[in-house]
Structures are given as structure tokens and as C-alpha cells.
Amino acid sequence: MSVLFENVVLIGVGLIGGSLVLDLKRQQLIGHVHGVDLDAANLERALERHVIHSASTIMDERITQADLIILATPVGTVAQIAQALKPWLNHTCTLIDVGSTKQTTIDNIARVLPEHFERFVATHPIAGSDRHGAMAAQFRLFENKKLILCPHTQQNSDSYQKIWQLWQATGAVVSELSPSEHDEILAMVSHLPHLIAYSYMHAVVGQKLGEQALDYAGSGFRDFSRIAASHPAIWTDVSFANQDSLLKLIDEQQMQLQRLKTLIKQGDAQALYAYYDQAEQWRAAWPKTSN
Ligand SMILES: NC(=O)C1=CN([C@@H]2O[C@H](COP(=O)(O)OP(=O)(O)OC[C@H]3O[C@@H](n4cnc5c(N)ncnc54)[C@H](O)[C@@H]3O)[C@@H](O)[C@H]2O)C=CC1
Ligand SMILES: O=C(O)C(=O)Cc1ccc(O)cc1
Missing domain, CATH: 3.40.50.720 (NAD(P)-binding Rossmann-like Domain)
Structure with missing residues (x-):
């Protein structure tokens, strides 16, 4: 070329x-x-x-x-x-x-x-x-x-x-x-995951034993939290630029956490298992269709 x-x-x-x-x-x-x-x-x-x-x-x-x-x-x-x-x-x-x-x-x-x-x-x-x-x-x-x-x-x-x-x-x-499809889609698979990783770091370190807990974290925590080490300038700007999609997804995420809370409080093992099982299947199928 x-x-x-x-x-x-x-x-x-x-x-x-x-x-x-x-x-x-x-x-x-x-x-x-x-x-x-x-x-x-x-x-x-x-x-x-x-x-x-x-x-x-x-x-x-x-x-x-x-x-x-x-x-x-x-x-x-x-x-x-x-x-x-x-x-x-x-x-x-x-x-x-x-x-x-x-x-x-x-x-x-x-x-x-x-x-x-x-x-x-x-x-x-x-x-x-x-x-x-x-x-x-x-x-x-x-x-x-x-x-x-x-x-x-x-x-x-x-x-x-x-x-x-x-x-x-x-x-x-x-x-x-x-552009609108792009922003809606990337909010789900990139932007909100970064925001959740940042917020989870706050949730952990905000606990009494939080800093000590980090000493005991394993590879699951490492995978999940890696993107919380991303540069804050990038993600501050993304948060404002894609706020419409992100605010809706934050609400949706709060509902999912609420659902988890309810199932745990109700002791509904069957429903909780089905909830995890469905997510496991979606995640297991994903790399086959991704590059
Ligand atoms: N970090 C990532 O994995 C990805 C980032 N992006 C996008 O790419 C763009 C760049 O991101 P990165 O390369 O990761 O960031 P970076 O932080 O590695 O590089 C950005 C550079 O821009 C400079 N800069 C900031 N404001 C400036 C201004 N007003 N005038 C001149 N220089 C300025 C900074 O000093 C820095 O060197 C962002 O818009 C980000 O959303 C896209 C795909 C992946
Ligand atoms: O660190 C990672 O794994 C990322 O998710 C990288 C990334 C960051 C921002 C984008 O717009 C696209 C890709």
C-alpha cells in the first residue's frame, strides 16, 4: 500500500x-x-x-x-x-x-x-x-x-x-x-463496567477492614477491578458525554442488585441458582462470538 x-x-x-x-x-x-x-x-x-x-x-x-x-x-x-x-x-x-x-x-x-x-x-x-x-x-x-x-x-x-x-x-x-447506537452499546459493555469497578473500589476501601481485605484478594478480584486503574481523566469525560445511557444503566444495575438482595433475604436458593446459571451461560457463550 x-x-x-x-x-x-x-x-x-x-x-x-x-x-x-x-x-x-x-x-x-x-x-x-x-x-x-x-x-x-x-x-x-x-x-x-x-x-x-x-x-x-x-x-x-x-x-x-x-x-x-x-x-x-x-x-x-x-x-x-x-x-x-x-x-x-x-x-x-x-x-x-x-x-x-x-x-x-x-x-x-x-x-x-x-x-x-x-x-x-x-x-x-x-x-x-x-x-x-x-x-x-x-x-x-x-x-x-x-x-x-x-x-x-x-x-x-x-x-x-x-x-x-x-x-x-x-x-x-x-x-x-x-453514533447513538455506538454510545448506547458501549455504555453497556465498556463504560458502565469501568464505573462499577471504580465504585466497587470505594465500596471495599470504605469498609473498616477494606484496606486489609485487598491484601487477601485473588485473581477474581484482580480481573474484576483491573479497569479501576484506568486514567480518571478518560472516565470523567466519558461519564458526562454518555450520561443519558449511563444514568439509565445505573438504575438498571441498582434493580439487579435489589433483586439479588431480595432473593438472598427470601432464602430462595432455586431462584438464585437460576439467576446465576443464566448469567453463567451468557458469559460462557460470549467469547465464541467475540474477537
Ligand atoms: N484507554 C483506552 O484503553 C482507550 C481509550 N480510548 C480513547 O482514546 C482517547 C485517548 O485515550 P488514551 O490514549 O487512553 O489516553 P492517554 O492518557 O494515554 O493519552 C491522552 C493524552 O492527551 C493529552 N491531553 C489531554 N488533554 C489535552 C489537550 N487539551 N490538548 C493536548 N493534549 C491533551 C494527555 O496529556 C495525554 O498524554 C480518549 O478519548 C479515550 O476515550 C479509546 C479506546 C481505548
Ligand atoms: O482496559 C480495558 O480492558 C478496556 O476496556 C480498554 C478500553 C477502554 C476504553 C475504550 O473506549 C475501549 C477499550
Whole structure:
């Protein structure tokens, strides 16, 4: 495949943005990568690790040369970054994001950069970890992982096709969802699980023996709580951006816990067994249909 983009600006040189440009540079699908990040020390590490070729803590005239801009910062920063980009964007530049929620980002780009909206492609890799920053960037993070594109009504087909190709080149399995479906679905399988993991840490440590209890926790607790070590900036922004879906799901979760409480209090072993058995079957069947 020939070079897809000659001049890339990566805004947010962290786990996701850094991993994406590492793969694309290795395959020579992109040329020069200029990193922009608020954190100067993080940019130093990115330069040392050859994640990016040049770096800046501010938007400047280098943006005008970009034929691809990758937005890889927490979703709550998008409107303000779009505003800062506005004076520098050339009209043929493709703009993408990698954020965990899609609707508010699409709305913000349409509002702040209306003349550029057709060249904005909303993307979301369902891959990552609880690590963050340029030191966490790694090759092949997206291989065999799902990648969701959320096309919008004004989509420029040239930008869209190229971004599809770009993600396919990382080994990701690309599919499409509408932004609203995306946010509703990801609330269930990614966002609420993170919020529950955070809240469970509070529930445990809030107990009299809580801190001591952590010394005795095993692999089940390790698996369940790993995502509570994720960066709070990401999840604070996700919580607000996807609040409609999340608030409904929190209510639903409270009802499920209430149901458990009732079954235990009633001593209804049969109903409790059936409840666990059903969940066990759904979970056991799941990896067969997932990549
Ligand atoms: N962590 C994960 O596993 C996944 C995260 N995402 C999404 O990818 C995006 C990036 O997340 P990560 O790479 O995990 O985060 P990260 O924390 O590793 O990297 C984000 C970088 O953005 C910088 N930053 C924050 N605000 C900024 C601003 N206003 N201007 C310039 N730089 C700024 C930070 O200093 C940091 O270096 C987020 O929108 C997140 O929702 C998507 C898939 C997986
Ligand atoms: O740490 C994990 O396992 C994750 O769930 C990673 C993750 C975090 C945020 C996303 O939007 C997508 C994937």
C-alpha cells in the first residue's frame, strides 16, 4: 500500500494515539508525525521512544501542513481543541478522533468546524488498557480488535475510505454503527463496567477492614477491578458525554442488585441458582462470538 498521509498531527500522544502512529509508521503508511500534547514531559518520552518525529505543547503553523489530524485526547477536550485548530486547518485535511464516546464529539465538530465537518471521521478502537501516556504506546495494540466507524450524513467519501484503510492496516476488524447506537452499546459493555469497578473500589476501601481485605484478594478480584486503574481523566469525560445511557444503566444495575438482595433475604436458593446459571451461560457463550 502507498503512503496514505504525508503529514500527520497527533493531538494527545498517549496510549491510543501513540500506538496508532507506531503501527502506521512501521508500515510506511504515514510520513512525518508531529505530536501536540499539554504534557511536555510526555512529549519528551514520545520523542525518545520514536513515537513522533517532532513535538509542541501548542497549536501552531505546523497544523496547516497536516493532511491528517488525529484527535486522541479525553472526549471532553474535543470542542476546545477544535476551536484551537480552526485558524490552522487546511480544507483538504482529514480529521479523526479515537474517543470512547461518539455523539458529543460529532456534534461538537459539526458545531465548531462546520466547513470541515465532511472531512471528519469518527472512529473508536475497542482496544486499550488501564495504562496511559506515551510510555504505554505499543505496536500491534489493535490487531484482531474491533474498530467502530460512525459515519455521519455529510461524510466525504475519500476521507472515509482512507480512514477505513488506515485502521484495517493496523489489523483491526472494522465495522460501522450510528453514533447513538455506538454510545448506547458501549455504555453497556465498556463504560458502565469501568464505573462499577471504580465504585466497587470505594465500596471495599470504605469498609473498616477494606484496606486489609485487598491484601487477601485473588485473581477474581484482580480481573474484576483491573479497569479501576484506568486514567480518571478518560472516565470523567466519558461519564458526562454518555450520561443519558449511563444514568439509565445505573438504575438498571441498582434493580439487579435489589433483586439479588431480595432473593438472598427470601432464602430462595432455586431462584438464585437460576439467576446465576443464566448469567453463567451468557458469559460462557460470549467469547465464541467475540474477537
Ligand atoms: N484507554 C483506552 O484503553 C482507550 C481509550 N480510548 C480513547 O482514546 C482517547 C485517548 O485515550 P488514551 O490514549 O487512553 O489516553 P492517554 O492518557 O494515554 O493519552 C491522552 C493524552 O492527551 C493529552 N491531553 C489531554 N488533554 C489535552 C489537550 N487539551 N490538548 C493536548 N493534549 C491533551 C494527555 O496529556 C495525554 O498524554 C480518549 O478519548 C479515550 O476515550 C479509546 C479506546 C481505548
Ligand atoms: O482496559 C480495558 O480492558 C478496556 O476496556 C480498554 C478500553 C477502554 C476504553 C475504550 O473506549 C475501549 C477499550
